Amino acid sequence: xxxxxxxxxxxxxxxxxxxxxxxxxxxxxxxxxxxxxxxxxxxxxxxxxxxxxxxxxxxxxxxxxxxxxxxxxxxxxxxxxxxxxxxxxxxxxxxxxxxxxxxxxxxxxxxxxxxxxxxxxxxxxxxxxxxxxxxxxxxxxxxxxxxxxxxxxxxxxxxxxxxxxxxxxxxxxxxxxxxxxxxxxxxxxxxxxxxxxxxxxxxxxxxxxxxxxxxxxxxxxxxxxxxxxxxxxxxxxxxxxxxxxxxxxxxxxxxxxxxxxxxxxxxxxxxxxxxxxxxxxxxxxxxxxxxxxxxxxxxxxxxxxxxxxxxxxxxxxxxxxxxxxxxxxxxxxxxxxxxxxxxxxxxxxxxxxxxxxxxxxxxxxxxxxxxxxxxxxxxxxxxxxxxxxxxxxxxxxxxxxxxxxxxxxxxxxxxxxxxxxxxxxxxxxxxxxxxxxxxxxxxxxxxxxxxxxxxxx
Amino acid sequence: xxxxxxxxxxxxxxxxxxxxxxxxxxxxxxxxxxxxxxxxxxxxxxxxxxxxxxxxxxxxxxxxxxxxxxxxxxxxxxxxxxxxxxxxxxxxxxxxxxxxxxxxxxxxxxxxxxxxxxxxxxxxxxxxxxxxxxxxxxxxxxxxxxxxxxxxxxxxxxxxxxxxxxxxxxxxxxxxxxxxxxxxxxxxxxxxxxxxxxxxxxxxxxxxxxxxxxxxxxxxxxxxxx
Numbered sequence: 154x155x156x157x158x159x160x161x162x163x164x165x166x167x168x169x170x171x172x173x174x175x176x177x178x179x180x181x182x183x184x185x186x187x188x189x190x191x192x193x194x195x196x197x198x199x200x201x202x203x204x205x206x207x208x209x210x211x212x213x214x215x216x217x218x219x220x221x222x223x224x225x226x227x228x229x230x231x232x233x234x235x236x237x238x239x240x241x242x243x244x245x246x247x248x249x250x251x252x253x254x255x256x257x258x259x260x261x262x263x264x265x266x267x268x269x270x271x272x273x274x275x276x277x278x279x280x281x282x283x284x285x286x287x288x289x290x291x292x293x294x295x296x297x298x299x300x301x302x303x304x305x306x307x308x309x310x311x312x313x314x315x316x317x318x319x320x321x322x323x324x325x326x327x328x329x330x331x332x333x334x335x336x337x338x339x340x341x342x343x344x345x346x347x348x349x350x351x352x353x354x355x356x357x358x359x360x361x362x363x364x365x366x367x368x369x370x371x372x373x374x375x376x377x378x379x380x381x382x383x384x385x386x387x388x389x390x391x392x393x394x395x396x397x398x399x400x401x402x403x404x405x406x407x408x409x410x411x412x413x414x415x416x417x418x419x420x421x422x423x424x425x426x427x428x429x430x431x432x433x434x435x436x437x438x439x440x441x442x443x444x445x446x447x448x449x450x451x452x453x454x455x456x457x458x459x460x461x462x463x464x465x466x467x468x469x470x471x472x473x474x475x476x477x478x479x480x481x482x483x484x485x486x487x488x489x490x491x492x493x494x495x496x497x498x499x500x501x502x503x504x505x506x507x508x509x510x511x512x513x514x515x516x517x518x519x520x521x522x523x524x525x526x527x528x529x530x531x532x533x534x535x536x537x538x539x540x541x542x543x544x545x546x547x548x549x550x551x552x553x554x555x556x557x558x559x560x561x562x563x564x565x566x567x568x569x570x571x572x573x574x575x576x577x578x579x580x581x582x583x584x585x586x587x588x589x590x591x592x593x594x595x596x597x598x599x600x601x602x603x604x605x606x607x608x609x610x
Numbered sequence: 611x612x613x614x615x616x617x618x619x620x621x622x623x624x625x626x627x628x629x630x631x632x633x634x635x636x637x638x639x640x641x642x643x644x645x646x647x648x649x650x651x652x653x654x655x656x657x658x659x660x661x662x663x664x665x666x667x668x669x670x671x672x673x674x675x676x677x678x679x680x681x682x683x684x685x686x687x688x689x690x691x692x693x694x695x696x697x698x699x700x701x702x703x704x705x706x707x708x709x710x711x712x713x714x715x716x717x718x719x720x721x722x723x724x725x726x727x728x729x730x731x732x733x734x735x736x737x738x739x740x741x742x743x744x745x746x747x748x749x750x751x752x753x754x755x756x757x758x759x760x761x762x763x764x765x766x767x768x769x770x771x772x773x774x775x776x777x778x779x780x781x782x783x784x785x786x787x788x789x790x791x792x793x794x795x796x797x798x799x800x801x802x803x804x805x806x807x808x809x810x811x812x813x814x815x816x817x818x819x820x821x822x823x824x825x826x827x828x829x830x831x832x833x834x835x836x
Binding site for chain 2: 237238239266267268269270271272273274275276277278279280281282283284285286287288289292577581585586590591592593594595596598599600602603
């Protein structure tokens, strides 16, 4: 054919040849250094070295910023993790109002109102405008230093040439080298998961199927973990969840699932999705037991509870993984645990997950980013570094109801992870607070006014 | 608002930059010029920027950061819904009145300047500020703090707290837990004790007199960290 003799075509062929060789080389590196160790469960320690180097660079960057700012006599915006204002000891409404009136302790027996009482409500109101416990949990945590990512820099302006060059280099490395690598790995991992779980699902022998599905799941999750460059430290593995129990954990991001499943096999609980998620869900179900609910079934609490109890009662099935907060919180606190999973009579295995925000913020702010955009951000950060603590199993005690049990578990997780234990509901991210709380406040104040006597309506 | 002092000029521009609709500056600290000599009063001003004397450079930055985090609509102003989204404020019985205090007559958006203006009422009264020669009384003086509280009662701004206004506030504070009669007698007693000129309502001066023993400076002050 005559058009093959163009000289440009020769060039084209050569370019193609070179790029194919490059691809070969790249894939080989990928296979040898990343996928095979993931399959076998071995680690070369490259990631920890990478972390140490990064930390040194961040420290240098932060100290440079401070130095330059001092030279130019400007002030650096220092994010304050302790809050903006000095809040006094949390005392009850009654105590505060008594103090206001300067009267001794004890509720007055005569209905007594003072014009000054308003100061208490006024001050607490304005304090909550300046700094409240809840709204700041739904946005990314502020960092003390700078980690060369624009998204976490509140001082971003031209500080020095060296820093900008370093930042530019960082951008090149992250988007040019790390991101494509990670995306390839993720694609490989997901494809393997889909294909292998389906294959395993065809096996007739139940024992073999169970054994192989465990291996397959672990392998694919290991590849996914590598695709995020997630460096996870597991503590107290002797407390790992066993069959017939429920594993509960604080929730920061959908990646929590991958991080936990990297170390053990769990049964997932969730809503049936469409698209890629749906495909993955259907594939997973073929080789191991997971609990997927239709959207309509989610509202039916009895149905949910029954399916969970049945699963737990069957000792051959893996422990269930549940996130009782119900929504993603920014990993500085643990919010109210929904009592549904604590009503089932079985052992609860609490797990605390704490991310290190210096290498990339893992929190998924679902009102700001969609899932795909979030994953891209994760894959273009430096790394995902976290610690997982397996806490000793807990059971519901005599005379304890589900809510108290949930609070006890929550307190244990918060204490281990160094998180703030809040009673507020994570649903406040989107919903308004219930009026019942305001009515409680009003009731407390009425008791101060009328001295705790029974009053008329 | 053209001013001569450089530090103040940047503050003005910065604040104006925030007040303009559509402009969405990222939380950047306001000034690029060196701060004026005295560090305890970093931002000198004249005229109607008296309030900014009370807030230091780093505090403005922090307040602005808080302002933007509350501003979900990202248009440089806060609406009543933005305040209502704070759960601890929503459960405060007087939450709505406090939110109203931020909005000038008839408006339903508050910009950063307005936000700071109200918050400046809650600055602690420091000794050195008492000694300084003020053109007009600083916003966080005892009188101004009392005026802020007075206005929470006095909804119609007629400089008098009438029996109805007092009842309204009482009802907000106690909810459904106290009967109308009891509440009415509480209101009557309070007015009786405070009213000195017999007009059956509490004027601002009478209000000040009733509260002269209360440590207003401490109870209506919020201390900033840094």
